[in-house]
Amino acid sequence: MSLSGSIQFHVNGKEYVVNNAQLGVSLNSWLRTSGRLTGTKVLCREGGCGACVVMVTKNHPGTSLTKTFSANSCLLPLLSVDGCRITTTEGLIEDGGTYNVIQERVAHFNATQCGYCTPGFVMTMHSLLQRNPNPTQAEIEEEFDGNLCRCTGYRPIFDAMKSFASDADPKLKKICQDIEDLKICRKVCEDKNDHCYKSCGRYEADGSHPLVRRPKQDAPPSPPKPLMFRSQIDDDAVVWIRPLTLTELTHRVKAFVMDGKTNIRYVVGNTSTGVYKKEGKFDVYIDSKEVKEFYAATDSDNTLTVGANVSLNDLIESCQTHSEDSEIFPVMAKHIKKVANTPVRNVASWTGNIMIKKLHPEFPSDIFTLFAAFNVKIVVYDCVTEEQADYSLTGDNNFMDLDLTGKVILACKIPKVTPSKDRKFKALSYKIMPRSQNSYAYVNAAFSASVTNGVIHNASISMGGINKDFVRATNTEKYLEGKNVNLELTLSGALEVLNDEVIPVSYSAVETSPEYRKSAALGLFYKFYLYLCDTLPANAVSAIETLERPVTSSTRTYDSDASMFPVTEPIPKLSAIKQASGEAKFISDFSNHTDELFATYVMAEYGNADIEDIDLSRAEKMPGFHSVITAADLPPEIRNTLTRPPMQPQPILADGHTNFAGEPVAIVLADSELHASEIAKAVVVTYKNIRHAVCDLAEAIDREMFYEEGDDLERGDTEKAYHDAKFKVTGRAKIGAQYHFYMEPQVSKAIPTEDGFELKMATQWQYMVQQNCAYILGYDVNRVNLRTGRVGGAYGGKGTASWLSGAIPIVSSYITGRPVRFTATLEQCMETFGRRSEYIMDYKIGVDSDGLLQSIEVDYYANCGRFLTQAEYWKGAIARFSDSGYFCPNWKLSGKNVRTNMPGTAACRGPQATQSSMFMEMVLEHVAKVVKQDPMVIKQKNLYKSGQVDLSGATLTNFKLRDISQTLLTNAGAAARQKEVDTFNKENKFKKKGLGFAPIKVVIAWDSFCFGSQVSIFASDGTVILTTGAVDVGQGVSTKLIQVAAHILGIPMDLIRVSETTNIMAPNSGPSAGSITSEMCAKGVLECCKMMKTRIDAATEKLQLSSDISWKEKVEKCFYEGVDLTAHYWVYPTESVAKRYSVCGAALSEVEMDILTGEYALKRVDMIYDCGKSVNPEIDVGQAEGAFMFGVGYYTTEKLIFNPENGQLLTHNTWEYKPPASKDIPTEWNITFLKNEEEENTSLSSKAVGEPPLLLSSSVVFAIKRCVESFRNDGTYFAIDMPASVDNVQQLCKVKISDYKI
Ligand SMILES: Cc1cc2nc3c(=O)[nH]c(=O)nc-3n(C[C@H](O)[C@H](O)[C@H](O)COP(=O)(O)OP(=O)(O)OC[C@H]3O[C@@H](n4cnc5c(N)ncnc54)[C@H](O)[C@@H]3O)c2cc1C
Ligand code: FES
C-alpha cells in the first residue's frame, strides 16, 4: 500500500528521496530494486541468515550522538530509515575502485565459495570495526552469530576476520603481510607494453592500507523530523507516524483511540515480524524510535530504570556498566548476548521482546524469563487517562493481564540486589538451544536466591519453554524458603515439588518432547542448586557451568607441486573479490526488463486432498495484480508435467488433487515481487475429501506404499555365514532427511525471444531443464536456451529441483508473452523443492569371534516422496556406497523406494553415500558393543586391505584406508587423549567427553556424466575464454579450469576467463554434481588446451617465430596463418577416459557434552583426506571443511518436522531449521591432505572432494554417543536416531532425579 509523504536517506554517500513509499517495503527490497545495489543479498527475510546485513549510521535518539551498527535490511521498513546513512558492501569500495581491506582479506583468505553470504559477513565486520577498531579474536568470533554460511564451514571466514584482531595469531598477520607483498599491478606495463603479472608495488597509489577505512565522506545523519503518512487509496485506511516526543506520541495515541483506531502497532526494531509474520494489518503504525524519552536510563540506589526502546545490545552494555551494582546485571548481560544475533540485537528493543510474549504466551522469551526471575517492573502510561503505573510479570497487578489499548510501555525498572556480609545473593541463568547461537530456547531458566548461614530465602525460579502459563515455580520457591541448602533432603524435596509443577505442553509438533523439557528444567534447577551449596562433591562442580566455546584455531597441511604451477598452487578463488565487494552478479541481481512480471505460487495446504475451489475475488482487486494461472487455465498445448517420458509425470500445478503440502496450486503474476507475494496470500483455496497425508517413513513402510521393487544385490552366501557366525547383531537404523539450505533461493527468469525462450536460472543441470521445458511447451529443444552465471549454493538442490523453477517462469512467459522472473521464498524452497531422502535400514549382521564381519543383510527403505524424481535405492548407487570402507565376504542388500505425500527427493551433497556410510558406522558401533570391543578397534579391524574386491566389484590396489586411519589416530594422539577423556569422565558426573572415529571410502564414478568443453583464444589480444558444461556453484571449478588452462598453455591466469554456462556452448552436459564436475571439465579443458598448443607450436615452428615473442604476438601470427583458435572436447566415459576410483579419509572428533541439557561442544577435529594432487589445495580444503560442517548439521541439528495432520513442513524457515552457525565449528580443527600421489583414473591426479568429507562428520555423532555411554555406564547398546540433536541425546542419557546429589 502506497503512503503519501516523502522520506530522505543516504546510501553509500548518495542522497535519496522516496516519495509515496509503500508500506511493507523493506530497506532490502528498496536497495535491490530501486537502489540497484544488489551487493546486499536476501534469503530468509526474518533476520535469521545475515545475507542482508548493511551498516546503519544514525543519531541515537537518547544521546543525540552518531551511532553506527549492523542491521538486517530485510527487517528494516524503508519508512523507518528516514534520515539514516546506509552503507552497503558496494559503498566500501574507494573512489577509483580500490577494494576495502575487509573485502580483500575475505578474498585472499579464500573465505568465500558461492559468495552469496559474503557481503553480509563483510558488512558485519565493517560495522564492528567502525564501532571497535581494535576487537579481540573472541569479540570478532562473537560478532558473526547472525551470519550463516552453508559453503565454507566458517573457518576461513573467521581467519580473514580475525586477522584484524588486536590479539591476532601471528600466522594470520603473516598472511596479511603476504597479501600486501603479493599485490599485482593490473595495468599494462609501460616497460613491456604487455600485461604485467608481477608485483611492482604500484598497485596501491598510496602504498598503504589503513586498517579501518571510514565510509566515504558522507553527510551527517539528518536530524529526525516528525513524519505522517496516510494511505493514498483511502485517506484514513492506514496511518504511519513518527513522533519525536512522548507528549506528541501520547496525544496522538489518545486521538486515535478516541477516533476508534485502537489497532495500533509500535515499530521499534520491527524484528518481531521475523518471528511472527502473520500479525496485522494495523490501522496505525507508530514508528516510536525517535522518541527521546524512550531511551532514558536512570540509576538510583536500588533500581536501574531502562527506557522502552533501549536495544538488547544497549541493555547488555548498561548491565555491564552497572555490573558492580548488582549481582544480577552480569547474569543478564551474559544471557542477553545469547538472544537472537548481533544485527537483530542492535535494533531490537527489550519492550518488543516482552510484547511478543504478551501477544504469544507460548513464546519462550529470554527477556521475559530474566525479568520474571529478577522481579523487573514494567512501567506503562495510559495515553487516555494520562496515568502511569508499574506492573509486575508475576503475581498480582500483572502486566500479562493488562489491556494495553491506548497504553504504551515507557520503561522497565530492574531492582538491584547486593549481597551483604552474612547474606549471599546468588543468581544464574541458562538457555538451551538447538545449536550454539542464534536460536530461540528449547528451555530457558533464570534463578536467584539468598543464602544466610546456609538457609535459603527468597528463591526465584523462572522458566520458559514449559507451557504458555508457566512463569515461576512458585511451589518450589515456597518449599525452599527457610530450608538448609546443604541437606540432601532439601534438594530431593525441591526436585519432587518442581517435578510436579513443571508440566511441559506442546503447542506444535516442532517443540521438543515434554519429557525432554521436563528433564532439562530439572537439570537446570539442579545446576543452580549446586551453585547455592557451600560445599559440593568434586564430580558435580563442573555441572554448574555452561559449555564454553573458546576462540577457534586450525591447521591445514597439504602439498603442492611447483613444477605444475599454477596447477596444485593454493591460490584464492579468482572471483572471490567480486563476491566480497558485491560486484558478482547472481541471477536475481540483473536489472529488470521494463515489462517484466514477477511470479510466485500458492502452496497447497494439504498433502492429500481434492481442490474444491480457487477463489481470486480478493486477489484480483489487489495492487499490481496481473493474472493467476491454475492447472485449468493452461492452454491445451502446454503439458502440465515437469518431466518427459519415461519419467513419472509430475504436475507443474496441482490439477484437482494435491500430492503433497507445498505443491504449487496456482501461479500468481504481478508487477513486483512484493505485490505477487501479497496477492498469493489473498488467493483462497478450499479443499474437500481431505485425507491423511502420509509423511512418516515407518508408517509408509507398514502400509507397503512402495514404488516398483528395487534390485537386490548379493555377494557370497549370507544365509550360511549368518548361521555360522559367533555373534548375531540385528537392529533398525534411522537416518533423517536434510534440506540443502542453499543461501541463494531458487531463482529463474524466462525471456521470450524471436523463436523461443531464453531462461536465465540458477541451476546445476541445464540439460534436463532445457529438455523438460521444451517438452512442456511442445517445442524443439533448440528453442530453449539456458544461461547460468554463478549459483549461490546448490548442494544438489538445484538439479532435479530446477525443473520446477524452470517451468514456472517459462509457462508464465509463454502465456503472457512477457519476461517473467521467479524467485522462491525460503519457505517455498523448503516445502516444495525436495530434500535429501530419509532412510530406514533393517539389518542382520553375522560376526566372528574376533569381531570380523561375516555377513551383512540389509533391507533399505528410502522415502522418495510422491514422485519418483530419482530412485534412492538402485543397485548402482548401493553397490558403490553401502560398504563404505569395510570388508565383508557376504552381502545381501535389498531395498524399497517408498512413496509418501512429500515432494520427490532432490539429491543432496553425497546422496546415498551419506546415509549408507553412516549406516555402516552404526552397524560397526553395534557390533563393537556386542563383541565387547572398542569401536575404534573394531572399525580398524574390518577395513578393506589392498587386493580385496569391494562391493562395487573393484579390486582395491594401493588401498590406503588402514594407513590413513592409523596415521590419523597416531598424529591426533588418540591413545593419550582417550586416557585423558577417561580421567575427565571419572572426575565429572554431568559433563562428559568422548572421542569418535570414522574412516570412509567412497567410489567416485565418472561413468554417469558427460561434459562439453571449449577453449577459444582471441586473436587480437591473446585472451582466452573457457566454456564448459560446469556450473560454478561455489566449488571453485572456474578457478581450477583457469589454472589448468594456464598450465597447459603456459600463459598467466589473468589472460583467461571462464564464460557463463549455456546449453548452446556446452550442450548435452551432465549436472554439476557427484563431486566430479571439476575433474571432468578440467579434463575437457586440458585436452582442448593440448590441441590448441599443438596447433600453435606447429605454427610457431613453421613461421620460425623467435622464442622471445610475446603470447599476444604469437597468437596473432597464428591467426593470420589460419590456425583455428577454438578447440572443443567432449568428455564422455569411454574406455580411454578415466572411470572410477576410490577416495578415502578418516576423522577423529572430540566433544564435550552437558548431560543435563544435551548440549555439546565440538572441542577438536582431526581429519586426513586423500585429495590426490589437488588442483588447488586451498579451494579443496575449503570444500572439505564445508562438507564436514554440512554433515555436522545433517547428523546433529537439522530437523525436518511435519504437521501430522496435513503433511506441511513445519521447520520451514531459519527460526525452526538450524544448519550449523559459526560457533558450532570445532574449537581446534586440523586437516591434512594425504601427500600427493599419482592417480591414473582421474585428470591431473586430483581427486574428488566436494562430497566425501561430509561422511567424516559421523565421527561427531559417535563422540557424542561415547559421552552418553559414559554417563549411562550400563554396557547396553542403544541406537541414536539422526539427527543426534540436543534433546534426542539428552533423553538417551536417561537421567533420573535420584542422580542429582550434593
Ligand atoms: C532472528 C531472530 C532471532 C531471535 N531470537 C530470540 C531469542 O533467542 N530469544 C528471544 O527471547 N527472542 C528472540 N527474538 C525476538 C526478538 O528479541 C524480538 O523480535 C525483539 O526483541 C523485538 O523488538 P523490536 O524492537 O524489534 O520490536 P518490534 O517488532 O518493533 O515490536 C514488537 C511488538 O512490541 C510492541 N511495542 C513496541 N514498543 C512498544 C511500546 N513502547 N509500548 C507498547 N508496545 C510496544 C509493538 O506494537 C509490537 O507488537 C528473535 C528475533 C529474531 C528476528
Ligand atoms: S535475509 Fe535478512 S537475515 Fe536473512
Ligand code: FES
Ligand atoms: S560462501 Fe557462504 S553460503 Fe556460499
